Structures are given as structure tokens and as C-alpha cells.
Amino acid sequence: MKNVTPTTITDDPQIHEDLHVHAIYDQIAAHFSSTRYKPWPIIAQFLSTLPTGWIGLDSGTGNGKYLPLPAERPGSVLTIGLDRSRNLLQIAQHAGGEAQSNIITREVIWGDVLGNAWRPGAFDYAISIATIHHLASYERRKLAVQRLLQCVSSKHGRVLIYVWAIEQDELSKRKLPPSGQGQPSQNLARGCEPGQDVFVPWVLSQPNSTKHNTQNVEETAAPSVYEAKTGAAAPNSEVYNRYYHMFAKGELTQLTHDAARGLGLCIGSPDGFAEANLRGIDIVQDGWERSNYFVELRCWTT
Helix, strand or coil: CEECEECCCCCCHHHHHHHHHHHHHHHHHHHHHHCCCCCCHHHHHHHHCCCCCCEEEEECCCCCCCCCCCCCCCCCCEEEEEECCHHHHHHHCCCCCCCCCCCCCCCEEECCCCCCCCCCCCECEEEEECCHHHCCCHHHHHHHHHHHHHHECCCCCEEEEEEEECCCCCCCCEECCCCCCCCECCCCCCCCCCCEEEEEEEEECCHHHCCCCCCCCCCCCCCCHHHHHHCCCCCCCEEEEEEEEEECCCHHHHHHHHHHHHCCCEECCHHHCCCCCCEEEEEEEEEEECCEEEEEEEEEEC
């Protein structure tokens, strides 16, 4: 069990992320990747429904585990992976190629999820899985959602976003502080409770103490025998505290609304708007799954 500790952001959000997110993932890339190999069902289902020939973006791709999907229709769509960690991108570049007789090379790009390198509507779809919760301010999280909406087609673009939730299930390896402890994050989103800014430890164990975690959740490093017996990290382990904004109920959906309104987009089904030349988004589904909040969006024009 990994104890999550509340934190307060006192420095520049970019500096905070550089120290407590980007630098850490470059350090733990190989170990981190060894625990990220099983796709989550809703994400796999989303990718399996995409029309053949579509091109998409995995913003914050990590080790690229979603780049080979859909598994039942290999090569039917092309997902390009974007990440800040060069070490993770080296792994993502060959994601899904271990079982193949030839070497597979994926399309990956080094960059920031807040960047604006794409022409508007360059992609048919975009996914952002366990990434936006690493951004250290409401405005930066809002901008990340806007970048996703801007990079997909305004007529048919589809977007799927996942973030960690304050509400953890019984299988979670993360032990959050009791309710009411710690400093809530400043959150400008309207109509929802603020999330929680926290540090989540990653224990970098020796290679012989690492094993795959077969649970279909956002895994943490598998504990060594020492950890299992004592509840503490083994003496020869290194602990890296990664920054997360744990989302409260309703916060991701409201963040999506704020991001869309900031781009002048309507919210709701296009059937509810009679005017011509309008652009908007429709929330196809949103909810909580195994300690994560998610939202699926569909873009439209009239």
C-alpha cells in the first residue's frame, strides 16, 4: 500500500511539473513500463469503434500501450503517441512488437500536451489517459482539454479523457489521507467540489522484486517481499514522489464544459440547436471506473 500525501503548490506550475512529474518519469521509465501493459476496457472499446482509416493522437502516451489497438483490427487506425519523457517514448516506439516476428515502429513525437503543434482538426480522434492529472493548475488542465478539442475534427472528432479520482476502490494500491486532511487544490471550475493536490510515491525496487500487476487498474509498482511483510519500501529501493491532482466527483465534466465554452463551443446534442454554422461537443458518456473518472466527447457542427 502506497501512502498518498497532500501537497500545496507554492512555485510556478511548470517548475513544479518539471521537478515532480517529468524528471521522475524519465528516471522510472523502464520500471513504470513493466507495470503498464493491459489496456483498460472502456479505452479498448472506444478505439475498437473507430472507423477504418482514422488517424488519432494519444496525448501523454507513456509507454504506448494503446498505440497497437484495436487488437482485433490491427492497422485499421493510426494512433500517434505524444509524450514529454524521451525514455518512455523509446519504449512506446516499439509498443506491441515483442510477439511479432518483425520489429514494429510506432509513430511517436516528443512534445508537451499543452503545445499547439497541430493544425486545427488534424486528427479524427484523441485520447488522454492518466495525463491531465499531472498538470499543476486548473488553467493548465483546462488548456490541455482545449488542445484535445482543437486538434480533432470539428465535424466528427472524438475525444476520450481519463484522470485519477479521489474516490478509490477496494483494489487500489493508493491510501489517501482521511477526508478533511490536507490542502484542497484551488479549483476555478464551477459547480463542483475541488480536487486534491497530492504526492503519490513510486517505489523503484530492484529488478528481481518487480512483477506484473494483472489488475485492470492504474497500477503502482509491485511491492517487494520486504514491502509486503513490513509495509515499507525495501532498504535498497528508491522512492519518487509524483505530483497528481486527484479529481473530485463532477470536476472532470465541469472542466470539459469550461474548456469548451472557452473555445466558443456549444455543449449538448446538435439536435438541440436550430442555428446554422454552430460548433459544439456532445458528452457521449462520463463516469467513474476503478478509481478513475472518464469522459468521452463527440464534436459536431450544424
